[in-house]
Amino acid sequence: MVFETFHEMAAFGFTPNTFARNVVMDVLYRIGHVDKAIKVLNDTHFPNFLTFNIALCNLCKLSDLSNISYVSRRMIQLGYYPNVKTFEMILNCFCKMGRLAEAYQVLGLMITLGASVSMNVWSILIDGLCRLHQPGLAYALFKKMLRTGCSPNLVIYTSLIKGFLDSRMVNSASSILNRMECDGYVPDLVLCNVLIDCLSKVGRYDDAFGIFLSLSDRNLVPDSYTFCSLLSNICLSRRFSLLPNIASGLAIEGDLMVCNSLLNYFCKAGYPLHAVQLYDYMLARGLTPDKYSFVGLLSGLCGAGRFDEAVNVYQALIRYYRGLDAHVHTVIVDRLIRVGKYHRAFRLFRRALEEKYPLDVVSYNFSIYGLFKSGRIYEASALYSQMKEVGVFPNAHTYNLVISGFCKGRDLKMVKQLMQEISKTEVELDHRTINSVIKLLFRSYPYPSALNQLIEMCKSGLIPDEAMYAQFSKGLASGINTGHAQHSLMRDQLLVDPSSSDDIPDVAASVG
Numbered sequence: 001m002v003f004e005t006f007h008e009m010a011a012f013g014f015t016p017n018t019f020a021r022n023v024v025m026d027v028l029y030r031i032g033h034v035d036k037a038i039k040v041l042n043d044t045h046f047p048n049f050l051t052f053n054i055a056l057c058n059l060c061k062l063s064d065l066s067n068i069s070y071v072s073r074r075m076i077q078l079g080y081y082p083n084v085k086t087f088e089m090i091l092n093c094f095c096k097m098g099r100l101a102e103a104y105q106v107l108g109l110m111i112t113l114g115a116s117v118s119m120n121v122w123s124i125l126i127d128g129l130c131r132l133h134q135p136g137l138a139y140a141l142f143k144k145m146l147r148t149g150c151s152p153n154l155v156i157y158t159s160l161i162k163g164f165l166d167s168r169m170v171n172s173a174s175s176i177l178n179r180m181e182c183d184g185y186v187p188d189l190v191l192c193n194v195l196i197d198c199l200s201k202v203g204r205y206d207d208a209f210g211i212f213l214s215l216s217d218r219n220l221v222p223d224s225y226t227f228c229s230l231l232s233n234i235c236l237s238r239r240f241s242l243l244p245n246i247a248s249g250l251a252i253e254g255d256l257m258v259c260n261s262l263l264n265y266f267c268k269a270g271y272p273l274h275a276v277q278l279y280d281y282m283l284a285r286g287l288t289p290d291k292y293s294f295v296g297l298l299s300g301l302c303g304a305g306r307f308d309e310a311v312n313v314y315q316a317l318i319r320y321y322r323g324l325d326a327h328v329h330t331v332i333v334d335r336l337i338r339v340g341k342y343h344r345a346f347r348l349f350r351r352a353l354e355e356k357y358p359l360d361v362v363s364y365n366f367s368i369y370g371l372f373k374s375g376r377i378y379e380a381s382a383l384y385s386q387m388k389e390v391g392v393f394p395n396a397h398t399y400n401l402v403i404s405g406f407c408k409g410r411d412l413k414m415v416k417q418l419m420q421e422i423s424k425t426e427v428e429l430d431h432r433t434i435n436s437v438i439k440l441l442f443r444s445y446p447y448p449s450a451l452n453q454l455i456e457m458c459k460s461g462l463i464p465d466e467a468m469y470a471q472f473s474k475g476l477a478s479g480i481n482t483g484h485a486q487h488s489l490m491r492d493q494l495l496v497d498p499s500s501s502d503d504i505p506d507v508a509a510s511v512g
Contacts, residue, residue: 018044018048025041025044034067038067038071052075052078053082056090060089060090063093063097084115087109088118091103091124092124094128095128096128100129107125117150119156122150122152123156126141126142127163130160133167135160135164135167135172138159138163139172142156154188157179158194161173161176161180162194165195166201170204186218189215189220192214192215192218192220192226193225196209201236203236209230212226224257231262232265235269256290259293260290260293260296263293263300264292264295267299272301273300273304274300275303276297279300291325294317297313298310298331299335302336302339303335310335314332324357326358326359326362329349330363332348333366333367334366346371349363359392360392361387361392362397364387364398369401371383372402372405372408372409380402381402395427396428399418399427399429399433415437419462420462423461434463437463441453
């Protein structure tokens, strides 16, 4: 209706004024047509402050940094300047995206224009540094803030504590917490949730659980985030026996986020039937499942051995739900491969390729692993090539998988080709893969020739010096200076390794 009215104005001889253009531009931003909105702005002959402010507010919500910079420059060129609230929105957007250089430029402009550095500005900058895992710099900025006479609030303390905990600096975080309490602040539910989550991640499970148990003493009621953080604690500490009791004992409204977390952790904890029952409960409650719910359901069905049902559910999902992400397609393929149902898994994956469903590097990694595991080495090679052709770039797990697979298939030519490819990237192979390559060299050539090739690969950077040294420290170096018999002995010790046939599963385990 807005667009029809806008276009009809010209038909009746009216020229849309700036107000009308501002309205149309705002609507275009809200429905995601950024390029058209920018065109409306550029075609506005007499833009005013609201024109630019509307654009900047919407672009900040969309985190469109490039257009934020463009609109800001145009605004200043025409003699308009953002107000303090808009400046803070721009600053927050740059900090959240890790663009601190641009953020400090915005701060410099604010100071030049005489805008005061408010508590919100300090909070945004400190949080931005913490997000970049620079808690030391954040704390230095915190002390500078104190010197200006500005008193910190609970939000700033929470950012600092989370920043130090994320960097595994527990003692520093504890000092900040003590200082906060000395200043008269009491932890709120947000900070308690942060403490439960972060302490769990650094292995302080009892401390995290203690925070949860103290909530009632603090007159705090746990919410969905508390529950999700607690689930993380239980699974990280492997205390799965607590899960059913916690799930039934917490008086928390079961919203979609809580239910999705429960689905995930029931599957991880070995309670797949609980996951399936929970999904049915979600539907009965009237909750609308999302992609995370679907992943939990498929994982639960497969974990319970109900693979036919899982495949039927997956096929119904791709038929009736558009926009499923790669995780949904990956989980069914992965679970089928895990139990040796290779043919069925590859059929579903090929369909996903043909239908151009969104697939990511993890999707390809699992399928490549399955092809190697089932002995279809050349199909794995073809899929690896196809993956790169469609613009999905291999990661470290991919390279470890394919090299381990070709080592097992004793395809030295392909291994060398892949090693050359990796040398042009910043990927580092893990020790199991390097060991597989070295074993293959000594299987394929007589000892002196294999050793020379190993040294050449090391010199050319294909094998890191650390890996070379590790092999020599196991005894290979001592074999160089002893007799042929000792050479053979060291070679045999390198070849006869009961774990050699398990290299690929070890690597694949790290993918998930």
